[in-house]
Amino acid sequence: MSELEGNCLVCQSGGPTAVINASLAGVIEEALNHECIEEIYGGLNGVIGVLSEDMIDLAAESQQTIRLLKSTPGSALGTCRYAFKKEEDLERALEVFKAHDIRYFFYIGDSESMAMLDQLDALAKAQDYEMRIIGIPKTINNDISGTDHCPGYGSVIKHVATTVREMACDNESIGEGDYVSILEVQGRNTGWIAAGAALAKRRDHPHDPPHLILIPEVAFDAEKFVADVQKVLAREKYCLIVTGEGLVDADGNYVALTSTSTDAFGHVQLGGTGEFLRNLVETRLGVSARSSKLGVSARAAAHGASQTDTDEAYLAGSAAVTQAVENGKSGKMITLQRAEADSYKCETGWVDLSDVPTGSKQLPADWINDDGISVNFPFVKYATPLIQGEVTLTWENGLPNFAKFKGASIDKVLPAYEI
Amino acid sequence: MSELEGNCLVCQSGGPTAVINASLAGVIEEALNHECIEEIYGGLNGVIGVLSEDMIDLAAESQQTIRLLKSTPGSALGTCRYAFKKEEDLERALEVFKAHDIRYFFYIGDSESMAMLDQLDALAKAQDYEMRIIGIPKTINNDISGTDHCPGYGSVIKHVATTVREMACDNESIGEGDYVSILEVQGRNTGWIAAGAALAKRRDHPHDPPHLILIPEVAFDAEKFVADVQKVLAREKYCLIVTGEGLVDADGNYVALTSTSTDAFGHVQLGGTGEFLRNLVETRLGVSARSSKLGVSARAAAHGASQTDTDEAYLAGSAAVTQAVENGKSGKMITLQRAEADSYKCETGWVDLSDVPTGSKQLPADWINDDGISVNFPFVKYATPLIQGEVTLTWENGLPNFAKFKGASIDKVLPAYEI
Numbered sequence: 001m002s003e004l005e006g007n008c009l010v011c012q013s014g015g016p017t018a019v020i021n022a023s024l025a026g027v028i029e030e031a032l033n034h035e036c037i038e039e040i041y042g043g044l045n046g047v048i049g050v051l052s053e054d055m056i057d058l059a060a061e062s063q064q065t066i067r068l069l070k071s072t073p074g075s076a077l078g079t080c081r082y083a084f085k086k087e088e089d090l091e092r093a094l095e096v097f098k099a100h101d102i103r104y105f106f107y108i109g110d111s112e113s114m115a116m117l118d119q120l121d122a123l124a125k126a127q128d129y130e131m132r133i134i135g136i137p138k139t140i141n142n143d144i145s146g147t148d149h150c151p152g153y154g155s156v157i158k159h160v161a162t163t164v165r166e167m168a169c170d171n172e173s174i175g176e177g178d179y180v181s182i183l184e185v186q187g188r189n190t191g192w193i194a195a196g197a198a199l200a201k202r203r204d205h206p207h208d209p210p211h212l213i214l215i216p217e218v219a220f221d222a223e224k225f226v227a228d229v230q231k232v233l234a235r236e237k238y239c240l241i242v243t244g245e246g247l248v249d250a251d252g253n254y255v256a257l258t259s260t261s262t263d264a265f266g267h268v269q270l271g272g273t274g275e276f277l278r279n280l281v282e283t284r285l286g287v288s289a290r291s292s293k294l295g296v297s298a299r300a301a302a303h304g305a306s307q308t309d310t311d312e313a314y315l316a317g318s319a320a321v322t323q324a325v326e327n328g329k330s331g332k333m334i335t336l337q338r339a340e341a342d343s344y345k346c347e348t349g350w351v352d353l354s355d356v357p358t359g360s361k362q363l364p365a366d367w368i369n370d371d372g373i374s375v376n377f378p379f380v381k382y383a384t385p386l387i388q389g390e391v392t393l394t395w396e397n398g399l400p401n402f403a404k405f406k407g408a409s410i411d412k413v414l415p416a417y418e419i
Numbered sequence: 420m421s422e423l424e425g426n427c428l429v430c431q432s433g434g435p436t437a438v439i440n441a442s443l444a445g446v447i448e449e450a451l452n453h454e455c456i457e458e459i460y461g462g463l464n465g466v467i468g469v470l471s472e473d474m475i476d477l478a479a480e481s482q483q484t485i486r487l488l489k490s491t492p493g494s495a496l497g498t499c500r501y502a503f504k505k506e507e508d509l510e511r512a513l514e515v516f517k518a519h520d521i522r523y524f525f526y527i528g529d530s531e532s533m534a535m536l537d538q539l540d541a542l543a544k545a546q547d548y549e550m551r552i553i554g555i556p557k558t559i560n561n562d563i564s565g566t567d568h569c570p571g572y573g574s575v576i577k578h579v580a581t582t583v584r585e586m587a588c589d590n591e592s593i594g595e596g597d598y599v600s601i602l603e604v605q606g607r608n609t610g611w612i613a614a615g616a617a618l619a620k621r622r623d624h625p626h627d628p629p630h631l632i633l634i635p636e637v638a639f640d641a642e643k644f645v646a647d648v649q650k651v652l653a654r655e656k657y658c659l660i661v662t663g664e665g666l667v668d669a670d671g672n673y674v675a676l677t678s679t680s681t682d683a684f685g686h687v688q689l690g691g692t693g694e695f696l697r698n699l700v701e702t703r704l705g706v707s708a709r710s711s712k713l714g715v716s717a718r719a720a721a722h723g724a725s726q727t728d729t730d731e732a733y734l735a736g737s738a739a740v741t742q743a744v745e746n747g748k749s750g751k752m753i754t755l756q757r758a759e760a761d762s763y764k765c766e767t768g769w770v771d772l773s774d775v776p777t778g779s780k781q782l783p784a785d786w787i788n789d790d791g792i793s794v795n796f797p798f799v800k801y802a803t804p805l806i807q808g809e810v811t812l813t814w815e816n817g818l819p820n821f822a823k824f825k826g827a828s829i830d831k832v833l834p835a836y837e838i
Contacts, residue, residue, distance in 0.1 A: 016589045045594030074588030161818055163716050169493030169821050170435045170719035175464030181715065199818065275691065295711030296600065297582050300589035303723060306817065387817035398725065398806035399580055399618065402588050 003036040003325065004130060006103025009055065012075035012138075013046035013109035017152030018159075018305040019313035020138045021076045021403070023108050025069045026317025027136070028058050034325045037104060041410055046080035046109070047116065050093050051419050055100070055410040068403035070310060071393050073302040076405055082419070084116055090123050092417050098129060099413050106320050108136040111144045111358050114333050118353035121331035132324035135333035135353055136316050140299045142192040143360035146351040147335035151316050152299070154309030154386030157196025159301040160185050161387065163294065164200035164242060168209040171238045179238040180229060180281045180289035183210075184274030185298060187244040189360045191215020193298075195367070195375045196383055197242040206374075209240035214277075217363050218372040219250040225277070226284045228373055233287065243273050303400060307389025312336055312346050319348035344385035422455040422744065423549060425522025428474065431494035431557075432465035432528035436571030437578075437724040438732035439557045440495045440822070442527050444488045445736025446555070447477050453744045456523060460829055465499035465528070466535065469512050470838050474519070474829040487822035489729060490812050492721040495824055501838070503535055509542050511836050517548060518832050525739050527555040530563045530777050533752050537772035540750040551743035554752035554772055555735050559718045561611040562779035565770040566754035570735050571718070573728030573805030576615025578720040579604050580806065582713065583619035583661060587628040590657045598657040599648060599700045599708035602629075603693030604717060606663040608779045610634020612717075614786070614794045615802055616661040625793075628659035633696075636782050637791040638669040644696070645703045647792055652706065662692050722819060726808025731755055731765050738767035763804035 010027045012020055024042075031037045040058040043049035056077075069076060084090055097105065107117050114135045121133040137144045142153035164183065171181045187193040194215050201208040211232040214220065232239040247255045256276035274291035281289040316334045323329040332350040339345040367379040393400040429446045431439055443461075450456045459477040462468035475496075488495060503509055516524065526536055533554045540552040556563045561572035583602065590600045606612040613634050620627040630651040633639065651658040666674045675695035693710035700708040735753045742748040751769040758764040786798040812819040 012592070016592045048594060072588060073585045074590070075592035076588075077592075078594040079592045080594045158817060162722055163720070165818055165821065166492045166719040166721055167716055169491060169495075169721075170715055171493070173431070173435050173494035173496075173498045175467060175497040175499045183716065272694065275694070290715055291712070292714030292716045293710070293712045294716065296589055296709055297586055297602065297711045297713065300585040301582070302585055302588075303581055384817065389817070390814055395809055398577060398803065398808070399584055402584065 004103050004132065004328070005036045005038065006101045007039040007041060008037045008104035008106065009041045009043055009050070009102045010058070010106040011043035011046045011049060011108070012077045012079050013107060013113045014079060014081060014139065015299065016073065016075040016079060017138050017140050017299055018073045018155040018302045019151055019310045020108055021069045021072045021074070022310045022313035023136050023138060023151060023317035024076060025066055026314040027106050027321055028066055030318035030321035032059065034321065036325060041100070041102070042077045042405070045078035046082060047084070047093065048080045048082050048419060049078070050096055051089060051417055053096055053412040053414055056405060057408040057410060060408045061405055065403045065405065068394060068401060070314060071302050071305065071391050072402040073300040076403060083112060084119070090119055093120055094123055094127060094129060095414065097131060100410070103131045104321070104324050105131060105133045106136060108138050108317070110137070110139045111356055114353050114356040115358050118331060121353060132328065132330040134320040134324050134329065136320050137333060137335070138313070140193060141187055141190055141360070143190045145357050145361045146333065146355060148337050149386060151309060151313035151336070153192065154312070155301070155305040156193055156298055157199065157383060158306040158309070158387035159298050159304035160193060160197050160242070160294070161199040162304055164197050164210055164240065168200065168240055171240055174238060178233045178287045180241065180287055181238060182241045182243060182274045182277050182289060182291040184243050184245055184291060184293040186295065187216070188246050189216055191217050191244050191363045194242050194244040195363055195379060198375045198380060199383055199387060207236065210242040211236065211239045212241045212373040213375065214241065214243040214247055214373065215363060216244055216246045216248055217365070217368060220247045220255050221250065222280060224372070225280065229281060229285065241277065243277060245273050247273050302391065303393055305391040306387045307391050308386055310391055315346070315348055323350060423522050423551065423747070424455045424457065425520045426458040426460060427456045427523035427525070428460045428462055428469070428521045429477070429525040430462035430465045430468060430527070431496045431498050432526060432532045433498060433500060433558065434718065435492065435494040435498060436557050436559050436718055437492045437574040437721045438570055438729045439527055440488045440491045440493070441729045441732035442555050442557060442570060442736035443495060444485055445733040446525050446740055447485055449737035449740035451478070453740065455744060460519065460521070461496045461824070464497035465501060466503070466512065467499045467501050467838060468497070469515055470508060470836055472515055472831040472833055475824060476827040476829060479827045480824055484822045484824065487813060487820060489733060490721050490724065490810050491821040492719040495822060502531060503538070509538055512539055513542055513546060513548060514833065516550060519829070522550045523740070523743050524550060524552045525555060527557050527736070529556070529558045530775055533772050533775040534777050537750060540772060551747065551749040553739040553743050553748065555739050556752060556754070557732070559612060560606055560609055560779070562609045564776050564780045565752065565774060567756050568805055570728060570732035570755070572611065573731070574720070574724040575612055575717055576618060576802060577725040577728070577806035578717050578723035579612060579616050579661070579713070580618040581723055583616050583629055583659065587619065587659055590659055593657060597652045597706045599660065599706055600657060601660045601662060601693045601696050601708060601710040603662050603664055603710060603712040605714070606635070607665045608635055610636050610663050610782045613661050613663040614782055614798060617794045617799060618802055618806060626655065629661040630655065630658045631660045631792040632794065633660065633662040633666055633792065634782060635663055635665045635667055636784070636787060639666045639674050640669065641699060644699065648700060648704060660696065662696060664692050666692050721810065722812055724810040725806045726810050727805055729810055734765070734767055742769060
């Protein structure tokens with residue numbers, strides 16, 4: 001395969017993760033290895049930066065910045081939840097690619113981003129503009145189909161499970177009467193993150209916290225919940241509950257909404273499930289309860305990130321470049337796959353962008369126990385390898401140091417475009 | 420001074436911290452150094468364990484357990500918020516001491532505990548029972564008078580400031596329009612913890628997050644708050660707010676209450692301040708906002724603890740034993756003091772228990788800027804040394820390993836006592 005010469009553009013999209021910048025670092029460092037890639041641009045705020053020609057020169061960033069990037073949370077290039085809104089957006093993106101000789105486009109995003117990339121790839125082909133478009137999956141929610149797991153997931157569940165172990169030590173100390181402690185974690189439509197809290201249980205200690213795991217895949221029933229809490233309190237001196245933010249009842253209605261505001265994709269802002277449960281426990285059982293809500297702090301918790309997840313996020317980024325440059329692939333999403341081996345080993349693969357459904361991949365029903373409040377060994381076996389290893393941050397004066405791009409802007413050459 | 424021979428008893432009380440067990444380890448390891456101390460007992464659940472003779476043999480615990488203890492959150496002996504409720508409680512405690520030849524009593528607790536210890540010490544003296552009673556301060560709230568700072572505080576603010584740095588990376592990524600992010604932290608009556616978030620600002624970067632710090636020492640005014648948020652949003656693309664849980668208005672009323680339940684000391688359960696502010700931002704400014712509430716997870720965050728704080732907590736525990744055994748002190752609380760030196764150095768001292776007020780030490784007014792939403796350099800200079808150094812936990816299979824006492828019970832010798 002003859003190498004395609006030109007520039008490379010990389011963007012980040014959707015909700016940040018603790019390791020989305022590791023994927024970016026993987027793209028940058030691998031791109032530097034290939035002479036056919038001339039310039040390495042970063043688009044600011046996802047596809048918005050493409051449409052508005054807001055790009056920076058990533059090769060001009062220091063090596064120290066790229067090293068720090070691997071353990072910096074958030075999306076260093078900025079992100080967006082913007083999806084193409086009109087037909088002209090696609091045309092405009094391609095116009096920008098042509099104007100800047102972008103031949104390689106790497107987009108780190110979730111399943112909704114993959115659908116957009118697929119459209120772009122089709123348009124480039126229709127216009128006979130030779131380029132390579134590769135999607136790199138990221139999401140704390142682990143809900144993208146086609147990949148064994150998603151970069152970002154291992155780190156968030158390592159942080160959540162660590163937090164549960166720590167809260168368990170604290171909650172167990174409280175010596176006076178019954179005590180219920182609730183930890184609300186993210187996860188809009190799926191229970192992947194809440195389920196990950198199950199890793200906090202020690203092997204062969206099924207009664208270890210979390211005592212109840214509540215997920216959107218199991219319809220919430222207040223009567224059963226109250227009975228489940230009572231059962232735990234009869235056995236233990238406290239009950240530690242981990243809940244996803246998006247619990248729904250049997251009719252599919254969210255049990256707790258704190259706001260009517262919606263984001264750019266029309267998603268309702270969820271939250272308040274922990275407080276809802278706390279109130280239920282106090283009013284129905286007369287038992288003292290407290291709730292914590294990690295919210296955005298969990299997906300940003302670089303100090304609690306998984307080394308395995310960080311390495312795999314980096315690998316997904318570098319594999320995208322390799323597939324595009326060496327194998328001439330386009331219209332694909334990089335996937336993480338378990339190698340056939342006695343112990344866990346992760347390899348990258350790819351799927352066609354058109355084969356990535358935009359919906360959320362649910363937690364498999366056969367990993368949820370019949371009690372509806374716990375997950376089984378196949379889930380634990382699946383998730384445990386993803387949380388191995390601790391990332392070492394760069395500490396300075398007692399706090400972590402994170403990368404910030406200098407951000408040397410690329411000159412705009414096209415007329416302004418209204419987004 | 421002739422040495423007093425007998426047994427030693429140590430208890431933990433009040434809300435746990437990330438390092439309260441380091442103080443316990445300090446007591447145990449120092450007690451082992453003194454031959455005059457025969458047995459080392461741990462009382463379960465604070466003074467409740469004293470009254471009910473629920474004690475375990477701490478010398479029988481493995482060295483590995485004591486090593487892990489130094490980085491285990493929660494109160495390994497269990498805790499209580501129980502204060503002596505009747506005159507007989509004092510008499511009973513002394514009866515238990517006599518029955519078990521307890522000559523050294525170490526109590527790790529907050530200012531309310533110190534008042535109780537003072538009463539006990541007076542009664543022992545009145546009954547001519549020779550013993551040494553020493554209080555060891557602990558609280559994440561840093562509100563005990565007489566000590567420069569309290570073990571537990573450095574770790575919680577290191578975790579909070581780390582979380583702010585991480586959330587800032589995440590929040591800064593969000594590229595679409597204004598965005599307000601709220602982090603609610605503990606601190607019932609004082610702003611010490613919320614103020615500690617200010618350490619997240621880099622030197623000479625006053626506009627770094629947190630952009631607003633809201634504390635109980637400054638009366639909350641909704642109009643000013645809305646204007647402050649608007650001012651930040653006009654300057655930055657997001658506004659990161661850290662708030663204490665106990666904000667009060669000009670009339671001294673809490674602005675947000677989630678529950679009418681009270682604990683054993685009659686404290687109202689606070690919380691929901693973050694959600695209250697989120698709602699205010701969305702309804703008044705029409706700006707998208709999210710809130711996170713670290714709650715108990717912050718005080719339990721051993722994985723984010725300060726090495727300095729851990730060392731000082733240990734030191735406070737060992738100093739209590741040294742003062743009691745070598746200097747024959749009783750009726751004192753161990754204090755942490757800054758040594759006269761060019762760089763930060765911490766020494767222990769003591770104050771009379773009777774000189775420790777039970778009220779909360781407020782954040783000094785002259786450390787709060789006139790804007791009411793930030794703290795000044797003297798605070799930063801005070802707090803920065805307390806967050807230095809990172810604790811290395813013992814990780815196993817991707818998660819931290821924490822100490823759990825075997826708990827060999829001491830035989831009860833007295834008739835049961837109704838608490």
